[in-house]
Amino acid sequence: MSGSGTAASGTGQTVAEAEAALENLARTGAEPPWRLAQRREALAAFTALPMPDPLRDEDWRRTRLDGLELHSRPVQALGVFAIEGLAEPARQAGAVACRLGEALTAQPELVRRHLGSALAPGAGKFVALAQALAQDGAFVWVPDGVELQAPLVVRDGIEGPEAGFGAFRHTVVVLGAQARAHLVVVQRSPADRRPGLVCSAVEVVLGPGAQLRYTQVQDLGPGVVRLECRRALVGRDAELAWTDCELGARLARAEVETVLGEPGGTVTTGGLSFGHRRQHLDVLQRVLHVARHTTSDLAHRIALRDRARSVFRGIVIMQKGCAGASSQQHAASVLLSPEARSDAIPSLFIDEDDVRAGHGATSGPVDERVLFYLMSRGIPRPLAERLVLEGFFAPVLARLANTPVYDELQHRIDQKIGA
């Protein structure tokens, strides 16, 4: 049986489950009719859209969903979803940071205005799945001119039956003109091998001059398949910084699209993928330079042990009219075993003369010269390797400085180095 056939049979189950779940939801009356309609629209799109075909779809050539089974109760997941860190002055200034469900009850009109503004219902196969079935998610809204001093922290601790779970998330972050925020999302699930699917859709809209840092620590259990789609619309002179730390899951795919549609918009990424055993970690960053003087700087640091595999794709599209735009990307990989494999594939599509674009990649084992230097000071080889790796990830960790998850992340990286 072909891979996509297996996956399709899995999704067949999901659709039946999903329809039942939406019927139940409608009966409870917990959500307004427009919201249910959006979900149904998304579910219809999910059903209609084909599974990604590794033979035809370049974006899925290196990440196969062959083994993806959506299990007997795919729509179910338990756990704790909490968002903390909204200070009182910001709340009084009108800022909102809560679970999507709470926002729907408390501020239905605000949610209605923004839900779907960066990702239309059914914008993609897995976007549609997350939108249709979302059990949870964060809703963050920061009005014009309001700056959140402290980071907002979303703790998404997913639990679920040992037999398997499906967790679906829909998160919306909207910043008004000159607003500022840092959102940190930590996704965890039990460290045993129970199978699970975590599927998320994230929408980001930044007004003129807004600054958002969006940081995610993906630390899901080793039986989990994680599919995440994010799309951001960046306003005039606004700045967006993505930091993705991919640590967990059996197969993790993050597909991030940033649209620089207004002059002066900027996006930077500086994440890490740290895989071991047979983990497959795939990060796809797509940037659309539409407007003039937009800049993108994509960087990713990868370390792989055992037979782990990483894919990092930076797709930069510079459209006609984005004069003065510039783009850089760099991927650095450290291969800690001869069986590990890292593919860093930059793609540039340039349809404008007056732009600058560059890319680079490095890949190789730990620098023996550096190890020898550290060992010559009495430091045993395992500790020397640990120091080198910590140092390698230090620029990513620096992006999390002064957040409550810094120590956790450092600790998890150390654990993985020693694992």
Next chain:
Amino acid sequence: MSGADILESSAGGSRLEIRDLHVSVDGKPILKGVSLTVEPGQRHAIMGPNGSGKTTLAYALAGHPGYEVTGGEVLLDGANVLEMEPDERARAGLFLAFQYPAEVPGVSNINFLRHAVNAVRGQPVSVFELQKEVQAAMRALGMGEDFTRRNLNEGFSGGEKKRNEILQLALLKPRYAILDETDSGLDIDAVQIVAKGVMELGRPDMGTIIITHYSRILRYIPPHFVHVMVDGRIVRSGGPQLAEELEQSGYEGFRVEPVETAS
């Protein structure tokens, strides 16, 4: 230490002993029989033209994996150094001040020093105690406060790297140190400061091998012996006046037949 241990170590002799050392790099013989004995408190200068094998000797002593020892032995207080990993050599009391220290991105100097000191001393030093020691040594070496926070050698100038090597020497207090061209790339004032650091911050009984091109640093680290290395061999050994002689006449006279060194 038991009485038997003491007897044995004194029988092996308290010294660093290099006996007829042969070293190849990429299969090419570089050191062709080097013998040298350094007793505690002694300072030996090794001078010689570029490419004569000085750094090869230093790396071989430190255990660089790319330098293959094809003959001879190295004994540190009677123990076989060549069987030890580089980190074991350091813990046994050997120290190499690198000619070109590696840059270690993302690892702060202080974090590195803490791990090195803990490893060499065999017991954890308190952060407070370490800071105190580091600050004192840095003052003596004329290093700015920010050195501890900067990443190890990353973006350091040549001179800053050399000072940093001696800072490590000051903290690790090796029994035997090899300084590989620690003076090159330093201006005259810096040479003086760094040399003073070696003399005052190391153990008083440190045995030292000073690899250099210039007699300048030897004014501040006066050697008891001077050796001339040419083409992978020590071709002449003498007292401190030999350094002055070399400064005048260069190495031209030594490019002839190797002279048998005293064993």
